[in-house]
Amino acid sequence: MFRKVIHVSTRREGEIIDLTPQVAAVVRESAIRDGLVHLFVQHSTAALTTIECEPGVLADLTRSLAVLAPDDAVYAHNTKWGDGNGRSHVKAALVGPSLTVPVAGGKICCGTWQQIVLLELDVNAGRERTVICTVTDE
Amino acid sequence: MFRKVIHVSTRREGEIIDLTPQVAAVVRESAIRDGLVHLFVQHSTAALTTIECEPGVLADLTRSLAVLAPDDAVYAHNTKWGDGNGRSHVKAALVGPSLTVPVAGGKICCGTWQQIVLLELDVNAGRERTVICTVTDE
Amino acid sequence: MFRKVIHVSTRREGEIIDLTPQVAAVVRESAIRDGLVHLFVQHSTAALTTIECEPGVLADLTRSLAVLAPDDAVYAHNTKWGDGNGRSHVKAALVGPSLTVPVAGGKICCGTWQQIVLLELDVNAGRERTVICTVTDE
Numbered sequence: 001m002f003r004k005v006i007h008v009s010t011r012r013e014g015e016i017i018d019l020t021p022q023v024a025a026v027v028r029e030s031a032i033r034d035g036l037v038h039l040f041v042q043h044s045t046a047a048l049t050t051i052e053c054e055p056g057v058l059a060d061l062t063r064s065l066a067v068l069a070p071d072d073a074v075y076a077h078n079t080k081w082g083d084g085n086g087r088s089h090v091k092a093a094l095v096g097p098s099l100t101v102p103v104a105g106g107k108i109c110c111g112t113w114q115q116i117v118l119l120e121l122d123v124n125a126g127r128e129r130t131v132i133c134t135v136t137d138e
Numbered sequence: 139m140f141r142k143v144i145h146v147s148t149r150r151e152g153e154i155i156d157l158t159p160q161v162a163a164v165v166r167e168s169a170i171r172d173g174l175v176h177l178f179v180q181h182s183t184a185a186l187t188t189i190e191c192e193p194g195v196l197a198d199l200t201r202s203l204a205v206l207a208p209d210d211a212v213y214a215h216n217t218k219w220g221d222g223n224g225r226s227h228v229k230a231a232l233v234g235p236s237l238t239v240p241v242a243g244g245k246i247c248c249g250t251w252q253q254i255v256l257l258e259l260d261v262n263a264g265r266e267r268t269v270i271c272t273v274t275d276e
Numbered sequence: 277m278f279r280k281v282i283h284v285s286t287r288r289e290g291e292i293i294d295l296t297p298q299v300a301a302v303v304r305e306s307a308i309r310d311g312l313v314h315l316f317v318q319h320s321t322a323a324l325t326t327i328e329c330e331p332g333v334l335a336d337l338t339r340s341l342a343v344l345a346p347d348d349a350v351y352a353h354n355t356k357w358g359d360g361n362g363r364s365h366v367k368a369a370l371v372g373p374s375l376t377v378p379v380a381g382g383k384i385c386c387g388t389w390q391q392i393v394l395l396e397l398d399v400n401a402g403r404e405r406t407v408i409c410t411v412t413d414e
Contacts, residue, residue, distance in 0.1 A: 001173065001276030003240070035277065036314055036410060038174055040240050042249040044190045051369040052320045056352035057362065064344045064366045068202045076194035086195065090202045093189040097252070098238050100374050102279070102316050102408045109408055111318040114373070132240045132247055134174060136274070136412070138277030139311065139414030141378070176312055178378050180387040182328045206340045214332035224333065228340045231327040235390070236376050270378045270385055272312060274412070 002030035006131040010046075010120035013088070014062045018053045019131065020108065020115045026133045027103055035137035037108060038100045042130045045088035045122035047095035053115040065091045065121070088121040095119060103135065140168035144269040148184075148258035151226070152200045156191045157269065158246065158253045164271045165241055173275035175246060176238045180268045183226035183260035185233035191253040203229045203259070226259040233257060241273065277412050278306035284405040286322075286396035289364070290338045294329045295407065296384065296391045302409045303379055311413035313384060314376045318406045321364035321398035323371035329391040341367045341397075364397040371395060379411065 004026045008017055019039070027037055041048050051057055068091060075086025101116065102109040110116065118129060142164045146155055157177070165175055179186050189195055206229060213224025239254065240247040248254065256267060280302045284293055295315070303313055317324050327333055344367060351362025377392065378385040386392065394405060 003172070003242070034279070036412070038238055038240070040238070040247065042247060042252065044188065044249060044252040049369045050320065050373045052353075052365055054353065054356075056354075056356040057365045057369075059352040060345070060362045060366050061369055063349075064370065067344055068205055069198070073201075076197040077190075077192065078194075080192075080194040086198045089190055089195045090198050093187045093199055094202065094233060095370060096234065096237070096372065097188045099372070100238060100314055100316070100376060102314070102410055104279070104408075109316065109318060111320060111406075114318065114320040130249075132242075134240055136174070136276075138412075141310070141380070176376055176378070178376070178385065180385060180390065182326065182387060182390040206343055207336070211339075214335040215328075215330065216332075218330075218332040224336050227328055227333045228336050231325045231333075231337055232340065232371060234372065234375070235326045238376060268387075270380075272378055274312070274414075 002135045004133050006133050008118055008129040010127050010129055012125040013123050015120040016058045017118045018115045019118050023116050024108055027108055027135055030135040032135045032137040033106050035103045035135060036100050037103050038134045040132045041097045045085055045092050046129050047092045047097060047119045048099045049095055050114045051117055052113040053117060085123045088123055091121045140273045142271050144271050146256055146267040148265050148267055150263040151261050153258040154196045155256045156253045157256050161254050161271060162246055165246055165273055168273040170273045170275040171244050173241045173273060174238050175241050176272045178270045179235045183223055183230050184267050185230045185235060185257045186237045187233055187255060188252045189255055190251040191255060223261045226261055229259045279410045282407040282409050284394055286403050286405055288401040289399050291396040292334045293394045294391045295394050299392050299409060300384055303384060303411055306411040308411045308413040309382050311379045311411060312376050313379050314410045316408045317373045321361055321368050322405050323368045323373060323395045324375045325371055325393060326390045327393055328389040329393060361399045364399055367397045
């Protein structure tokens with residue numbers, strides 16, 4: 001098993017960051033040829049998934065997440081704590097914090113149009129995000 | 139590998155139960171210091187995710203799930219089987235049954251405001267839920 | 277570790293295919309008794325989850341996904357690339373490409389009403405989908 005933390009600096013709510021190159025680098029550093037790479041974002045207002053990392057798709061995803069948790073809804077979390085990030089928590093819980101991708105021949109087995117992304121969902125922008133990257137072999 | 143089943147008694151639809159202490163106890167019992175803990179809920183009307191386990195956030199999540207699968211929609215599942223839990227199946231499939239969290243130094247690596255939760259989504263309350271907890275080491 | 281690729285031919289958008297028998301066959305072939313089976317769909321317009329594989333539930337799930345990403349919305353992805361599958365990308369990113377299920381006694385530990393499914397979400401039907409299936413043991 002090989003573990004490394006990926007640090008990501010985000011700037012704004014709705015930012016979607018392609019982590020594929022950094023995950024690929026961790027897999028290379030691990031020297032593991034065949035196995036799995038597990039990713040976990042250690043925050044409750046960010047999430048991980050895969051998507052075609054193209055500005056149009058990313059804008060479409062952001063809009064769909066706002067259907068689930070609209071900007072202008074009244075959030076019990078905000079009312080109680082004054083945080084303003086009620087919608088961020090909801091979106092993050094639905095997308096989820098964890099993702100596992102196969103590794104074969106030392107490479108991540110994503111599809112051609114499929115990238116690993118971190119979703120910055122917090123309204124309070126400019127955050128340091130921690131993604132724990134664990135590579136396991138046979 | 140160490141495996142233990144966590145049993146959860148739920149009382150009502152929309153209940154969200156913090157499993158973090160029970161998962162932490164399984165990890166301690168496993169005596170595994172560094173690895174991963176995998177969770178799987180063995181039901182089609184319950185789900186697993188992480189969230190800040192605070193009543194406001196939980197109410198907000200419940201409302202967002204109802205946007206996806208409203209109480210008053212007509213469900214083909216209900217029409218066919220008379221179960222009444224069509225919305226429960228839909229929500230559970232979208233949130234998902236499985237979650238993997240890193241273990242480091244014998245502890246679960248969740249963020250400060252990030253707890254592991256089971257979502258009871260079935261309209262027929264008072265259920266016994268089974269979560270299979272598998273700890274793997276290096 | 278044992279790995280095998282499952283190939284799935286799909287015919288139409290919204291098709292939901294029960295992969296449980298094929299995953300069970302891979303687990304049997306692996307001869308692994310206790311461990312985990314990890315699945316990853318190598319595409320950005322298909323997804324994996326568990327659900328009760330019954331036509332009513334599947335129709336209900338399809339409708340809920342259309343709440344998130346309606347057919348008649350204007351997608352930035354479509355405007356830019358003319359693909360027409362903007363909604364497919366959004367749905368796939370929200371459901372997710374990866375799923376891990378426990379294996380015990382050589383069998384997949386799904387619940388009685390819980391099947392492993394592939395969601396074909398692309399508007400351009402008739403696709404060959406690749407699901408990488410990795411069985412790990414203790």
